[in-house]
Amino acid sequence: IAAKLFDMSVNMGHGQANKILQRALDIPADGKFGPQTLKTVNSKNPDDVLKNIITEQLGFYDNLIDRKPDMITFLKGWSRRAEWVPKVA
Numbered sequence: 256i257a258a259k260l261f262d263m264s265v266n267m268g269h270g271q272a273n274k275i276l277q278r279a280l281d282i283p284a285d286g287k288f289g290p291q292t293l294k295t296v297n298s299k300n301p302d303d304v305l306k307n308i309i310t311e312q313l314g315f316y317d318n319l320i321d322r323k324p325d326m327i328t329f330l331k332g333w334s335r336r337a338e339w340v341p342k343v344a
Contacts, residue, residue, distance in 0.1 A: 256276075256296060256301055256304055256305060256308070258341035259305060259308055259339075259340065259341055260272055260273075260276055260308075262336070262339065262341075263275060263276075263308075263312060266336060267315070269286075269288075270286035270287075271286065271315070273285075273286045273287060273288045273292065274286045275308060275311045275312055275315060276288075276292065276296065276304075276308060276311075277292055278307075278311045279304060279307035279308040279310070279311045280292065280295045280296060280299065280304065280307070282295050305340055309337055309338055309340075312337040313334065313337045313338075316329075316330060316333045316334065316337065
């Protein structure tokens with residue numbers, strides 16, 4: 256989850272990445288990674304959290320394209336990035 260959050264932070268900034276994580280956890284999305292976010296993410300099944308993050312990230316890109324249709328050219332790459340899941344060593 257940390258690697259996925261880092262990747263999203265590089266792509267869209269840490270505030271938006273944190274909001275996506277928080278929405279995936281179904282907690283208030285303020286964009287700040289604080290004690291509530293940490294406690295909640297640590298209490299959940301990581302596979303479920305990653306699936307929810309991917310859903311939220313894809314939704315973010317869809318909403319972005321709705322607002323800025325000319326960005327549709329980036330959708331394929333964004334979708335691949337959203338569906339990327341870090342390998343656990």
